[in-house]
Amino acid sequence: MARRRDDYAEEEDDVDYEDYDGVDGEDGEADDDYDGSGKTKRKRSRSELIDDYAEEDDDDEEEDEDDEDYGGAAGGGKRRRKAASQFFDDEALVDDDDDELEDDEDREEDFIVDDIRDEDDRRIHRRPLLPREDEREEDVEEIERRIQERYSKSLHVEYDEEATDVEQQALLPSIRDSKLWMVKCAIGREREIAVSLMQKCIDKGSELRIRSAIAIDHLKNYIYIEADKEAHVKQAIKGMRSIYPGRIMLVPIKEMTDVLSAESKSLDISRDTWVRVKIGTYNGDLAKVVDVDNVRQRVTVKVIPRIDLQALANKLEGREVPKKKGFKPPARFMSINEARYSCYKIFLFVSFILTCFPPKVDFFIYLTRDLSIRVETKRDPSSGDSFYKIEGMMFKDGFLYKNFSLKSLRTQNVKPTFDELEKFRQSGETGDGDMSCLSTLVANRKKGHFMKGDRVVVVKGDLQNLRGWVEKVEEDSVHIKPNEKGLPKTLAISDKDLCKYFRTGNHVKVVSGASEGATGMVVSVEGHMVNIVSDTTKELSRVFADNIVESSEITSGVTRIGDYELHDLVLLEDNSFGLIIRVLSDAFQVLKGVPECPEVALVMLRDIKQKIFMKIFATDQYKNTVSVKDVVKILEGPFRGKQGPVEHIYKGVLFIHDRHHLEHTGFICVTSKSCMVVGGSRSNGDRDGNTLISRFAHLRTPSCATQYPMRPPRGGPGPINNFGGRNGGGGRGLVGAAVKIRVGHYKGSKGRVVEVKGSTVRVELESQMKVVTVERSYISDNVNVSTPFRETSRYGMGSETPMPPRTPLHPCMTPLRDSMVSSPV
Amino acid sequence: MANHGGGAAVAQIPTSFGHELRACLRCRLVKTYDQFRESGCENCPFFQMEDDHERVVESTTPNFTGIISVMDPTRSWAARWLRIGKFVPGCYTLAVSEALPNDLQNICEEERVPYVPPKRV
Numbered sequence: 001m002a003r004r005r006d007d008y009a010e011e012e013d014d015v016d017y018e019d020y021d022g023v024d025g026e027d028g029e030a031d032d033d034y035d036g037s038g039k040t041k042r043k044r045s046r047s048e049l050i051d052d053y054a055e056e057d058d059d060d061e062e063e064d065e066d067d068e069d070y071g072g073a074a075g076g077g078k079r080r081r082k083a084a085s086q087f088f089d090d091e092a093l094v095d096d097d098d099d100e101l102e103d104d105e106d107r108e109e110d111f112i113v114d115d116i117r118d119e120d121d122r123r124i125h126r127r128p129l130l131p132r133e134d135e136r137e138e139d140v141e142e143i144e145r146r147i148q149e150r151y152s153k154s155l156h157v158e159y160d161e162e163a164t165d166v167e168q169q170a171l172l173p174s175i176r177d178s179k180l181w182m183v184k185c186a187i188g189r190e191r192e193i194a195v196s197l198m199q200k201c202i203d204k205g206s207e208l209r210i211r212s213a214i215a216i217d218h219l220k221n222y223i224y225i226e227a228d229k230e231a232h233v234k235q236a237i238k239g240m241r242s243i244y245p246g247r248i249m250l251v252p253i254k255e256m257t258d259v260l261s262a263e264s265k266s267l268d269i270s271r272d273t274w275v276r277v278k279i280g281t282y283n284g285d286l287a288k289v290v291d292v293d294n295v296r297q298r299v300t301v302k303v304i305p306r307i308d309l310q311a312l313a314n315k316l317e318g319r320e321v322p323k324k325k326g327f328k329p330p331a332r333f334m335s336i337n338e339a340r341y342s343c344y345k346i347f348l349f350v351s352f353i354l355t356c357f358p359p360k361v362d363f364f365i366y367l368t369r370d371l372s373i374r375v376e377t378k379r380d381p382s383s384g385d386s387f388y389k390i391e392g393m394m395f396k397d398g399f400l401y402k403n404f405s406l407k408s409l410r411t412q413n414v415k416p417t418f419d420e421l422e423k424f425r426q427s428g429e430t431g432d433g434d435m436s437c438l439s440t441l442v443a444n445r446k447k448g449h450f451m452k453g454d455r456v457v458v459v460k461g462d463l464q465n466l467r468g469w470v471e472k473v474e475e476d477s478v479h480i481k482p483n484e485k486g487l488p489k490t491l492a493i494s495d496k497d498l499c500k501y502f503r504t505g506n507h508v509k510v511v512s513g514a515s516e517g518a519t520g521m522v523v524s525v526e527g528h529m530v531n532i533v534s535d536t537t538k539e540l541s542r543v544f545a546d547n548i549v550e551s552s553e554i555t556s557g558v559t560r561i562g563d564y565e566l567h568d569l570v571l572l573e574d575n576s577f578g579l580i581i582r583v584l585s586d587a588f589q590v591l592k593g594v595p596e597c598p599e600v601a602l603v604m605l606r607d608i609k610q611k612i613f614m615k616i617f618a619t620d621q622y623k624n625t626v627s628v629k630d631v632v633k634i635l636e637g638p639f640r641g642k643q644g645p646v647e648h649i650y651k652g653v654l655f656i657h658d659r660h661h662l663e664h665t666g667f668i669c670v671t672s673k674s675c676m677v678v679g680g681s682r683s684n685g686d687r688d689g690n691t692l693i694s695r696f697a698h699l700r701t702p703s704c705a706t707q708y709p710m711r712p713p714r715g716g717p718g719p720i721n722n723f724g725g726r727n728g729g730g731g732r733g734l735v736g737a738a739v740k741i742r743v744g745h746y747k748g749s750k751g752r753v754v755e756v757k758g759s760t761v762r763v764e765l766e767s768q769m770k771v772v773t774v775e776r777s778y779i780s781d782n783v784n785v786s787t788p789f790r791e792t793s794r795y796g797m798g799s800e801t802p803m804p805p806r807t808p809l810h811p812c813m814t815p816l817r818d819s820m821v822s823s824p825v
Numbered sequence: 826m827a828n829h830g831g832g833a834a835v836a837q838i839p840t841s842f843g844h845e846l847r848a849c850l851r852c853r854l855v856k857t858y859d860q861f862r863e864s865g866c867e868n869c870p871f872f873q874m875e876d877d878h879e880r881v882v883e884s885t886t887p888n889f890t891g892i893i894s895v896m897d898p899t900r901s902w903a904a905r906w907l908r909i910g911k912f913v914p915g916c917y918t919l920a921v922s923e924a925l926p927n928d929l930q931n932i933c934e935e936e937r938v939p940y941v942p943p944k945r946v
Contacts, residue, residue, distance in 0.1 A: 177902035191842055191892050198838050198894035198916055211901035213894040216919075226903050260893075260906055260919060297844065297887065 173256045178211050178226045180256050181233045184247035190215035190223050193242055197225070200236070210236045214259065224251065224259055274416050275299070275409040281306050282402070286420040287409070290401060297406040304423060305400035307393075418513065418544065450478050450495060451549070457501040458493060459527075467501055500545040502530055509551040510543055519553055537582060537665075562605055563759070564588065569612040569648040569655065572603060577612060579648060579655045581665045591664050593653045595671045596637050598664060613758055618649050618672035626672055632656060636674040643678055644668075734776075739763060743778040753779075836867040836915025847885035848918040850925040851933060851940050853909060855892060855916045861885055868912045871936045872929065884929055891919035908941065920944075 185193050194215040201208045209232035214224040223243075227233045230248055237243040251259060273289045287301035387394040387401065394401040450456065454470045456478070468480035468491070477492045502508060502522045509519045510532070520532040523540070530545050561583060564570060568580050570590065578590035578601065588608070592599040618626045626632060626646060632654065633643035644658035647667070654675060656668045734753050741749050741763065751763040754771055761779060764771045837860050839846055845857045852868035861881045865874040874881045894916050898904040909917050924942040925933070933940040 171902075171906050173902050173906075178900070180903070194892050194894045195838055195842075195916055198896065198914075201894075201896040201914075202835055202838070208896065211895070211897045212903050213896075214903060214919075215892045217890045226901055256902075257906065260903060 173253050175253070178228050179253075180214075180251040180259060181225045181227060181230060182222050182249045182251055183225055183233065183237065184221060184244045185223050186242035187221050189242045190220070193223055193240070196240065197236065200240075208232075208236050216259070273411070274414045275301060275411050276414050277301075277303065277404065277408065278410055279408045286414070286416050286424070287402075287404075288424065298403055299406055299409060300401055300403050301409070302396075302399040302401050305393075305395065305398075307400075418542075450498065450500070454549070455501045456480055456498045458497055459499045460497040461493075463491070463493065463497075499528055500548070501525075502545065502548070502550065506550055507552055508532060508548040509553055510548050513543060513547040515541055515543060516547075519551065561586070561588070564605075564608060564611060567647060569650060571609045571612055572601075573607045573609060577650055578603075579667055579669070581667055591655070591667050591669060593650060593655070593669055595653050595669050595674075598669060600664060611758060612648070612650055614650065616649050618652055618654060620675045620677050621673055622676060624677045626654065626675065626677055631678045632675040633678045634668065634670055634675050637670060639668050639670060642668060734761065739779040741774055741778055742780045744774055746772055746774065834867060834913045836913050837864060839916060844887060847881070847887050848889040848921050849885050850921055850923065850929070851884070851938075852912050853889070853907075853917045853919075853921060854912070855889070855918050858885075867915070869938070871932055871938075883926055886921055886923055888922035889918035889920065890922075893917050893919060 194213040197210070197213040201210070209229075210225050210227040212226040214226070216222075216224070225233050225236065227236070230250070233248055234245055237245055270292065271289055275287050275289060277283055277285050277287055282303055285303055285306075287303040289299055290302050291300040293299070387396045389395075450470050450473050452470050452472065456468060456470055458464055458466045458468075463482075466482055466484060466487075468482040470478055471481050471490050472479040473495075474492075476494060478495045478498055479490045479492050480498070481490055502525055504522050504524060506522045507519065508522055508530075510516055515534075518532075518534050518536070518541075520534040520541075522530055523533055524531045525545070528545050529542050530548060531540055531542055532548070533540055564580060564583075566580055566583050569577060570580060570588075571577050572590070576592055576594075578592040580588045581591050581600070582589035584602075587605065588603045590601050590603045592601055615628070620626050620632060621635060626649065628647065628649060629645050631643060631645050634640055634656070639658075639661070642656070642658045642661055644656045644661075644666075646654050647657050648655040649672070652672050654670055654672050656670065656675075657666050658668055659666050661668055734756050737753050739751060739753055739761075741747055741751065746763075746765065749765050749767050751765040751772075754762040754764050756762075756776070757773075759776050760773050761776045762771050762773050763779065836854055837856055839856050839860065841857055845859065846855060847858050847861060848855045849861075849866045849869060849872075851872075852866060854866055854868055856866075858881060861874050862878060863875065866872055866884070869884075872880055872884050874884060893903060893907070895901055895904045895909060895912075895914050898910045898912055898914055901910065904910045904912075904917075907917070907919065921943050924930075925940060930940060
């Protein structure tokens, strides 16, 4: 012991040069003690040097420790604690250079992901060092163990760091790796097979030479097996049903990584997202997510109810409900009162019966309760809202809250249309609801709708409110040329941040959405929404800025569907009649023939029985005859004071068109008795002017001006015919037009149209003294008859201008008119 | 495949294929809910799923894609590519949909075990 102390004293100086500041005093000493052989260096902390007594104590401790060590007893915690520094000491003692080299090698090896076998090699490599201290073999083992532990841990740590960065490159399959084999199997059983292969492997142990089995979700009918040889695969799947050994295909190395790249699409649906239902009565309906239950994969959504109250009541009464196939109740907001009162009738009936046969009171109540559609008020414990519960379905605010499984809802690519969103908003949501609706709308709008030359404005980001023109459209970004000076020529901006920009007064055309094909003028712009006044119908509509493009095209809209045109008098299914005032894409708006109370009905094509052609007369208040095209003035009733030409007469009811009347595109329905013919004998210039203008106005607008010079020469006979033979709103300028018959027996002959009767036309042939009846389609007219009415031009072009050319016609008209009037139709 | 240390321990194999199949969010081991509840996750014992039903729900998810049965993780290229080469043999999934909750991530850090959150497309 004394010798030792002297040794320590000698080495004090040496210690100073060691940079071992961080080491605990005891640690330093213990390390030194451990190295039995080479006690050349001794690492001591400062404190140790300063205090001799302390040293002694330490020495004693050290000695004890040494003894312990030499004794081979487990050092326990202390040894462990000194493990690291002790290890460093070892290497430092033996040979600095070698140690460092070793260390480096170790580190390098860590970077390369090797098998555990390499670790073994390393250990072997290191072994020559340790046996030098052959006195302490147990220590060697301890060291060994510790090294192993430490390295295995550090391997983990280092592995993690590179895992993200280097892995993909480092782990690409090489030719030394096992290959992937694609094996055909029974459909729907892929997962099962993968797992049973696992089970087989556990049972058979090392017999099975395959390394893994992979079942991909979206790849049906096949699984992948990883093995070195095809023979291994064959052997592994031998005896298994559902795998077909005949079809084993090798996956090329380049495609191996694609097999395993799974895209983790986020299946998370959050509240207030829009989804579409895929199954059941609500198939295709838009729904809003209210609650998500990830555990059970179910989602509660709110949707506009499609409840057949009648069927419900029937079911409750116990009556057989013939299930109508394909019958989908219309989507209507549930009115609780309606539900309640639909059963009220039943209740009354029952109570009536029961008063006749008075039963016991409780039975009575029981009976009524059974039959009524029970409307309960229930409170949802989680949200605290109160619901109405009918037959197990929960209602609130008119919406139905229904539970769907995640699989039966479509979450991707759900684009709520504007109409659907409007409906959802109708149930009285506040402005917040609006915002959320609109924001989702905006988010969902389809991309790629920008075109070169569009005027756009930036709506998000730093460049907000910057306006510019689209130069180039790319996948995700749009290049615009900004209006501001001082900015680079083109800027690339994500198309989500852009919005088409329109100024009031722009003439635009709707290219997608509900009102596709309509043109109009912009009256106001509100963010993404643009208010447009339609050219044809003069009504205000709101559309998305994305759905419109600037265009000078003026469409006249659809004016005829099937046989029925705008302003036709038609007979409806329920024997009522009316005038078509507007043609929609699949239906008509009809002004009903009920005088005094204007009623407009939306009528489908199939609900119209027929067109009314009858040419009848009516008498006005002063017993004058009123016929079509006469200008009358309304003397009584709510429309008093209005006047205009009569478009149709039927059953004593007149349909008058007053262009100053703002409702129903100017049509008024009155009884003939309450009117007075203005200008009894129809030689009224103004009236003529009107009708003439209207007729000419129906022609192509730009050519209207040019028509005029043409008209007067032929105007003599022409307009005369116009007045006479007009039936039920037809004609449209065809009468009096010079036409050529192109189909049929009279093909090639020219003639003039005498009158128009529905779909046939009577033409006076030029070559023969004959008036023939041909289909309207048989003639080619110089005039474009299909161009529909344009109220604008009617309004725009006053009757003033063309007056002069017509003046000479007046004398002709009167006498001929009468003759025409009397001609039978 | 009991070639070397670690071969003795094999994870439980899922016993059914319905909705109860769940994947551990850290190691992506696939088992049924009951199996997790019973014996926890073999690769992540520190989660202590056996004790707590809540733990199972927090640390596993039923949203996962694809199944890979790894018989020999150390020698399988696929297992290495998917970074499950250090885990016990068993059935794993290719990808999970969500990330481990923060408190469990902290546990991973404490235990000095690697955790890589799933890549979001």
